[in-house]
Amino acid sequence: MTPPATPVRNSNAERDIANVLHPYTDHRAHAKNGPLVIARGEGVKVWDDQGKEYIEAVAGLWCASLGFSNHRLAEVAYEQMKKLPFYHAFTAKSHEPLIDLSEMLIERAPCAMSKVFYANSGSEANDTAIKMVWYYNNAIGKPEKKKIISRLKAYHGITIASGSLTGLPANHKMFDLPVGDRFIHVSTPHHYHGAKPGESEADFATRLAQELEDTILREGPETVAAFFAEPVMGAGGVMVPPATYFDKIQAVLRKYDVLFVADEVICGFGRTGNYWGCQTYSITPDIITCAKALSASFLPISAVIINDRVFQGLADGSSTIGTWGHGFTYSGHPVAAAVALETLKIYDELNIVEHVNKVGAHMQAKLRERFEGHPLVGEVRGIGMVAAMELVADKGAKKNFEPSAKVGPRLAKLGEAEGVILRGLANDTIAFSPPLIMKADEVDEMVERTGRALDALAVQLR
Numbered sequence: 001m002t003p004p005a006t007p008v009r010n011s012n013a014e015r016d017i018a019n020v021l022h023p024y025t026d027h028r029a030h031a032k033n034g035p036l037v038i039a040r041g042e043g044v045k046v047w048d049d050q051g052k053e054y055i056e057a058v059a060g061l062w063c064a065s066l067g068f069s070n071h072r073l074a075e076v077a078y079e080q081m082k083k084l085p086f087y088h089a090f091t092a093k094s095h096e097p098l099i100d101l102s103e104m105l106i107e108r109a110p111c112a113m114s115k116v117f118y119a120n121s122g123s124e125a126n127d128t129a130i131k132m133v134w135y136y137n138n139a140i141g142k143p144e145k146k147k148i149i150s151r152l153k154a155y156h157g158i159t160i161a162s163g164s165l166t167g168l169p170a171n172h173k174m175f176d177l178p179v180g181d182r183f184i185h186v187s188t189p190h191h192y193h194g195a196k197p198g199e200s201e202a203d204f205a206t207r208l209a210q211e212l213e214d215t216i217l218r219e220g221p222e223t224v225a226a227f228f229a230e231p232v233m234g235a236g237g238v239m240v241p242p243a244t245y246f247d248k249i250q251a252v253l254r255k256y257d258v259l260f261v262a263d264e265v266i267c268g269f270g271r272t273g274n275y276w277g278c279q280t281y282s283i284t285p286d287i288i289t290c291a292k293a294l295s296a297s298f299l300p301i302s303a304v305i306i307n308d309r310v311f312q313g314l315a316d317g318s319s320t321i322g323t324w325g326h327g328f329t330y331s332g333h334p335v336a337a338a339v340a341l342e343t344l345k346i347y348d349e350l351n352i353v354e355h356v357n358k359v360g361a362h363m364q365a366k367l368r369e370r371f372e373g374h375p376l377v378g379e380v381r382g383i384g385m386v387a388a389m390e391l392v393a394d395k396g397a398k399k400n401f402e403p404s405a406k407v408g409p410r411l412a413k414l415g416e417a418e419g420v421i422l423r424g425l426a427n428d429t430i431a432f433s434p435p436l437i438m439k440a441d442e443v444d445e446m447v448e449r450t451g452r453a454l455d456a457l458a459v460q461l462r
């Protein structure tokens with residue numbers, strides 16, 4: 001029998017449209033517009049398959065911390081593949097990259113931590129943290145303490161549980177999320193939109209802490225298990241917390257014995273100007289989840305770092321049942337672990353935190369200088385090497401454009417023409433989270449290209 005004839009498709013774009021289902025994409029629009037095919041990368045830049053160069057203003061997905069070329073990481077991966085390409089960590093099996101990386105993460109943790117568990121993505125790390133919290137409370141004899149509080153506009157991932165924690169409509173609509181009745185969302189700590197007229201950051205933070213306390217009391221403190229938070233909210237719009245926010249939130253959590261899970265998937269490893277976002281905001285978490293910059297995103301790996309209190313609960317439960325029935329085939333994959341270990345060594349050698357403080361201060365100043373006065377920009381915000389500018393239809397009224405006008409995506413498209421890859425978030429907010437290795441002159445070029453795109457957008461909107 002002759003196989004059915006397959007249509008001949010030559011270009012990458014045609015073959016992509018024919019075969020690929022893209023994450024975070026309007027599939028109908030994609031069928032018309034096609035993909036941007038990225039062919040190679042070097043430093044903070046990438047090139048498409050037509051040879052056009054772009055500065056990556058978001059390091060891919062806030063993740064390519066060492067940029068798009070690093071032979072040392074490639075060699076470590078190759079050597080590890082030759083030595084031991086796979087082994088697992090189930091039933092107490094281990095290997096050196098796993099042991100070395102765990103020791104290094106415990107040494108570097110922002111507060112006293114006990115053990116590290118590995119997964120492959122931020123979503124899986126947060127799913128794991130949720131399961132740990134539930135398991136822990138069952139093990140310590142508090143089976144009713146299961147509800148989890150996160151914030152509206154939080155981004156914690158897209159699996160069923162982590163997607164339930166996420167507080168963004170696009171991640172819930174038509175997916176039937178949040179699932180069950182254990183996920184509760186409180187207000188976004190974004191002073192620009194959330195504060196009442198004349199309300200100081202500190203007063204706004206007091207009000208949010210009161211809301212958290214009221215929520216815990218309404219639900220019953222005996223039912224509330226954990227609070228999940230990104231130190232700086234990323235994909236929801238780069239919201240830097242108002243002054244005193246985390247101090248006041250942590251006081252409430254301590255009062256009602258609610259665990260703090262810090263989602264460091266974006267903030268971890270220098271992004272906010274400290275090794276951890278927790279250090280930037282004096283957070284003492286019980287559990288930390290991290291991914292992305294953990295391996296500079298050369299390979300997928302995420303980690304869940306837990307304190308001794310949580311570990312003791314998991315250990316008791318596992319000895320009662322006979323096992324802790326959780327783990328992924330690729331938990332602590334040796335090649336990913338070896339690459340992550342080398343990544344952390346490179347951060348030390350580059351003095352990455354110092355670099356972020358220096359270049360981050362320049363980036364924040366440059367963005368404000370170029371965009372704060374722009375008629376389309378309502379707010380420029382950020383810290384370290386993470387920032388955003390929010391586009392508005394009415395600056396005085398802080399009024400966003402209608403989503404149907406797709407102003408953010410239009411700017412991203414104009415950015416491509418100018419040679420900068422931008423990421424538009426909800427509310428036409430444009431994120432900046434470049435590779436941590438970006439230098440000051442590359443920041444200037446990124447801002448300049450973005451500025452030209454924004455001016456072109458202003459002409460279009462006239």
Ligand code: PLP
Nearest residue numbers: 121122123155156157234265266
């Ligand atoms: N948590 C935060 C703060 C994130 O920014 C992300 C992804 O952007 C995730 C979790 C989910 O990570 P992943 O996409 O690897 O599942």
